[in-house]
Amino acid sequence: MNLARHILKKDMRHLRVFLVFWISVVLLTALLSGLKATTDAGDIARQQLVQMVYGLMSALSFILLALIIPFLLHSEPLTGTTSFWITRPIKKIEVLKGKLMFIGLFLILPPVLADVALYLGSGIPPTLVLASIPENLFYSLALILPLMAAAVLTRNFGFYALVLAVYLVSSLVLTVIAYGVKLYSQITEAPDPATLLDSRHLLSTLTTVIISALIIFMQYRTRKTSRGFVMLGIQIAITFAIATYCPVKIFREPANLMSIEALTNVEAELNAERSIRIADAFNRNANTAANKEVKGELKFRELPENSYAKARKVDSTFEALGKKIRSHSYGSNYFDFRTFEQNPTVVADTIQPLELVQNNHYFNDDTTLLEVPYEDFLALTDEPGLYEAAIEFDIFQYHPVASIPLKTGARHHSEGSSFIIDSVLRNSSGCNVILREQHFTLLSNKQRTPDKGQEFIFVLINREKNEAFLKEYDYDFNIDVFNSQQMLEAQQKTLQFESKSGNAYLHPIDDEWLDAAELMILQVRWLGKTTTELTAEDFTFSASGGSFYNKSNDEKKSTTVDHTAITLPPGSTRNQIKTYALKVHAAFSDKEQADETAVEMLTEVGHEHLDILVNTAHYNPANSLPAIEKLAKPSDKELILKNLNRCGFLAKTVIQFGWLDDARETLIEGLNERDDLPAQWIEAVAALEEPGSYPALTKYFVEGRRKDETYAAIRNLPGFDIDRAVSKAWKAAKKDSKHDYGLMMPIMLEHGSIEVIRFYGDPKHELCDCNKDSVIAAVQKHTGQTGTDAELRAWCAANADTLRFDPASQRYLPEGSR
Amino acid sequence: MGNIIQTNDLVKNYRGKPAVDQLNLEVPEGSIYAYLGPNGAGKTTTIKLLMNIIFPTAGSAEVLGIPTHKIGPEQFQQIGYVSENQKIPGWMTLPQLLHFCKPMYPTWDDDFCQRLMTQFDLPNDVKLKSMSRGMKVKAMLLSSLAYRPKLLVLDEPFSGLDPLVRDEFIRGILELTETEGWTVFISSHDIDEVERLADWVGFIDKGKLQLSEAKESLQERFRQVEVTLPDGAEIPKELPKEWLVPERAGHAFRYVESRYGEASEERFRSIFPQAEIVEPQALSLRDIYLALARHFRGVAQ
Structure with missing residues (x-):
């Protein structure tokens, strides 16, 4: 009988309980990975639960592995002189074979199979799944072999746990040191490229695997434990050294996609339209003055279409007043991440003939042109000189990958990547697209291009209208699905598209727009890198510098709409009228209060187009409401009531026309469910004078946002216990923000509260700038005192105990006075 | 018959x-060899060296005609080894232990x-972990006998066993060796038990082998001698070196x-020409062991 198989069977019988537990955990972890991928982004509770259980399972699977391996190997220990098996006719190599069979069958194979099932279930092509198996096995060995090495050098679990703890802690400490060393050196040095980082990762993992395997093999051959420990120490040291300092590059950067001719044609020059900016450079020596960074924008010419360039490294000299400064700076390091958000200009070119509706996207084109020691900076400020630089830069290109209909379940698959729309949530100013993005990356086929930020960006397009929107934000819900070896990465993210800012007013993302919308996926591709020379004579920088971020007044003017140019031609179509209304909103978008001119212009649409005003009112309620009031007639009841929920301020029109009874249900329901109702809504509910709504009104007053407006609406309601409501609201506001208690203080003063006098007298209770004036005015009114905030506070603090409130005069008077 | 175990200037230093x-x-070969010595004398170390569990600092040893450093599975198929300190797979029952051991032995x-x-x-x-100490030793012995080993090595097998x-x-x-003709090498500090078994005796103290010979000749060689001395008789300072643990009362x-x-009679008369000698008494192995142990301790001091 084969002794190795005999030992395997014996170990199976011995560890059967552990094995059942381990395989259950492996299956459950794989199942949870799948669940995580399908969890609805809106179901936060489920996400949290799945995430938590997944985390526990992952930890548990490691713990089980760390338990099973020593139990397995310690049943035939290789150290000590008292074990049963060493005087039995068993070849050590047979024991090793038996143990390896066990580990392969039960500890390596099930997780690998679970991962394969997960990949196939996630739609990864079988060829890629097949290619992942060797890597998966390699990483499994990198985890298991060190545990085995610790187990073969020990004879009981306690000693093993100690060795493992020392091993893990040493590795952790060295990793932290290595990371710190890297971080420190990269303050002023080039960041390590992915080719080098991945090479170090692979080599250090390989070293771990090889030395651990050697320790195990040697121990089974010779049982020389002390030599094994020495090798274990060497393994930790070598792994650390390789992971931190190894200069060997196993992987290579991909070759330039552009021809050499095309690359050499690309030239860089300083963008004269942008001012120079000065920043403090991070200095390694905290005691010396910081270097100054002179930053500016580079313009690249002769770039391929749909592409842009980013500086990778700038080797520059600046010569002025007979002094020559040399500087080396890097486009990216740990403290200055290159912001590779969407480049709107290039995106606009890429998606033509679609018109990109520009939002407020900023693309960081800032490059450190020169780093100057502080003393030199002071000496050379405003002194023209010769600036020369060799600029190494990368060229990136946007490439449309696909457009998918804006519908739940719409998807796009490409090699190893997939995009699935989980849901589309429409709102009054656009929509949120919940997208699941999945990528499958192997170490062997990974594209090691220079950092290009997000590889995929998304544009919401409507081909009928010929319009496109870049996303405003994306919210990562952090539903990251990683398999055990982190090859499969899936993220569920929410992409927010809005038509509420800038000139996007004129191009609303409404229901009609969204019905024909698609989500366009653009991939950022690296085309190549090259170096170019740049020379600038009379280059100057000044201490004040300039700002990249503030547009000039001229620029500002160019983006706002001149309302005098907006006209409504007679006989306009509905679409033209809608565009007219939106242009009016855009023209007055910088004003928060109602503007008479805007109201007049909106009123011009006429009663027959009131629905257009109502539908676009949310862009500027302040101007829309007076216009609607002017145009509305009793016959518009259905239109107004239908839109009441969406545009709460229409409640004023409801009051105006006496439609309260018809709106009763909507009004009460809104009061119970929302906390951001406009004042008009509360006024409408109060106007019902319905005692049944009083508890909800009290609750809204206590918890809602607009306490002053709510108070004004409810203070005189018949049968409403306003004192009790005020008291509750004050109690809640005191614990809340300074904004909230600032709103309540004038109300409390009106109700004769001595407590609020004391509260105000206490200087630790700061006031919010937004309502400070109204609090001071209320204190002055009710105390008859004058002075600054500090003087009034001091007076209140000094007199609070001797004051009483006189309801007749609404004044706080000293005790005993009349 | 040759030697089944032989060591040559074997040294193990710690x-x-x-x-x-x-x-x-x-x-x-074919003997039951009792390897005796006080605790810490080097008995277990010797056995571990013979079983290739530990490696010698110097010298060499052969077991079954094979140098100990070459002892491997083939030799262990002919060796049964039971030690008081042996760690047994406690999670097994006896049938499981035997089932595990059986495929290792063709015999x-x-x-x-x-x-x-x-x-x-x-x-x-x-x-096995729930068995008493005696049961465990018997279980280990059973798993070491069932393949009829040529050499049975027992390291302190009686420790902790009830009578x-x-x-x-x-x-x-005894029964088995009689019928099977095996060689048994048994280490112990419990002489009474070994006396019934052994036909050869070795005595080790402080790592040195003090004596190794057939039990019969050993018992033939040692006698307890008692003398009644006349009044005023003096005992010389120098006594014959063959006289162990002399004492006067x-x-x-x-x-x-x-x-x-x-x-021995001549030696006696040269020291005590007039003394009356009581008939020398034969000694048990235990008494010989004690006499030797005390003798060597005295020499060391």
Whole structure:
């Protein structure tokens, strides 16, 4: 009988309980990975639960592995002189074979199979799944072999746990040191490229695997434990050294996609339209003055279409007043991440003939042109000189990958990547697209291009209208699905598209727009890198510098709409009228209060187009409401009531026309469910004078946002216990923000509260700038005192105990006075 | 018959101190060799060296005609080894242990094993870790006998065993060696038990082999001599080196003669020409062991 198989069977019988537990955990972890991928982004509770259980399972699977391996190997220990098996006719190599069979069958194979099932279930092509198996096995060995090495050098679990703890802690400490060393050196040095980082990762993992395997093999051959420990120490040291300092590059950067001719044609020059900016450079020596960074924008010419360039490294000299400064700076390091958000200009070119509706996207084109020691900076400020630089830069290109209909379940698959729309949530100013993005990356086929930020960006397009929107934000819900070896990465993210800012007013993302919308996926591709020379004579920088971020007044003017140019031609179509209304909103978008001119212009649409005003009112309620009031007639009841929920301020029109009874249900329901109702809504509910709504009104007053407006609406309601409501609201506001208690203080003063006098007298209770004036005015009114905030506070603090409130005069008077 | 175990100037040092020192041991094939010595004398170290569990600092040893560093599975198929300190797979029951051991030995004899199981009266459904110490030793012995080993090495097998179990154990081994003709190498500091078993005796103290010979000749050689001394008799400072542990109590003088024979009478008369000698008494192995142990301790001091 084969002794190795005999030992395997014996170990199976011995560890059967552990094995059942381990395989259950492996299956459950794989199942949870799948669940995580399908969890609805809106179901936060489920996400949290799945995430938590997944985390526990992952930890548990490691713990089980760390338990099973020593139990397995310690049943035939290789150290000590008292074990049963060493005087039995068993070849050590047979024991090793038996143990390896066990580990392969039960500890390596099930997780690998679970991962394969997960990949196939996630739609990864079988060829890629097949290619992942060797890597998966390699990483499994990198985890298991060190545990085995610790187990073969020990004879009981306690000693093993100690060795493992020392091993893990040493590795952790060295990793932290290595990371710190890297971080420190990269303050002023080039960041390590992915080719080098991945090479170090692979080599250090390989070293771990090889030395651990050697320790195990040697121990089974010779049982020389002390030599094994020495090798274990060497393994930790070598792994650390390789992971931190190894200069060997196993992987290579991909070759330039552009021809050499095309690359050499690309030239860089300083963008004269942008001012120079000065920043403090991070200095390694905290005691010396910081270097100054002179930053500016580079313009690249002769770039391929749909592409842009980013500086990778700038080797520059600046010569002025007979002094020559040399500087080396890097486009990216740990403290200055290159912001590779969407480049709107290039995106606009890429998606033509679609018109990109520009939002407020900023693309960081800032490059450190020169780093100057502080003393030199002071000496050379405003002194023209010769600036020369060799600029190494990368060229990136946007490439449309696909457009998918804006519908739940719409998807796009490409090699190893997939995009699935989980849901589309429409709102009054656009929509949120919940997208699941999945990528499958192997170490062997990974594209090691220079950092290009997000590889995929998304544009919401409507081909009928010929319009496109870049996303405003994306919210990562952090539903990251990683398999055990982190090859499969899936993220569920929410992409927010809005038509509420800038000139996007004129191009609303409404229901009609969204019905024909698609989500366009653009991939950022690296085309190549090259170096170019740049020379600038009379280059100057000044201490004040300039700002990249503030547009000039001229620029500002160019983006706002001149309302005098907006006209409504007679006989306009509905679409033209809608565009007219939106242009009016855009023209007055910088004003928060109602503007008479805007109201007049909106009123011009006429009663027959009131629905257009109502539908676009949310862009500027302040101007829309007076216009609607002017145009509305009793016959518009259905239109107004239908839109009441969406545009709460229409409640004023409801009051105006006496439609309260018809709106009763909507009004009460809104009061119970929302906390951001406009004042008009509360006024409408109060106007019902319905005692049944009083508890909800009290609750809204206590918890809602607009306490002053709510108070004004409810203070005189018949049968409403306003004192009790005020008291509750004050109690809640005191614990809340300074904004909230600032709103309540004038109300409390009106109700004769001595407590609020004391509260105000206490200087630790700061006031919010937004309502400070109204609090001071209320204190002055009710105390008859004058002075600054500090003087009034001091007076209140000094007199609070001797004051009483006189309801007749609404004044706080000293005790005993009349 | 040759030697089944032979060592040549075998040395094992621990941190520079010898645990076994220049050991030259010969165990004849077919013998039951009792390897005696006080605690810490080097008995277990010797056995571990012989079993290739530890490696010698110097010298060499052969077991079954093979240098110990070459002892491997083939030799262990002919060696049964039971030690008081051996760690057994406690999660197994006896049948599981036997099932695990059986495929390792081509000579495994199921009938013999069954007979031993009956003889040793061990439970089948109890895990080894739950068995008493005596049961564990018997289980280990059983798993080391069922393949009829040529050499049985027992390291302190009696430690912690109650008298009844010891008796069963000894009877079992005697019975088996008688019928099978095996060689048994047994280390112990418990002489009474070994006396019934052994036909050869080795005595080790402080790592050095002090004595190794057939029990019969040993017992022939040692005698307890008691003398009644006349009034005023003096005992010389220098006594013959063959006299071990001499002691005087009033007129009585006792010693152990280690070379009993014709010459011993002459030695006696040269010291005490007038003294009356009581008939020398034969000694048990235990008494010989004690005499030697005390003698060597005295020499060391």
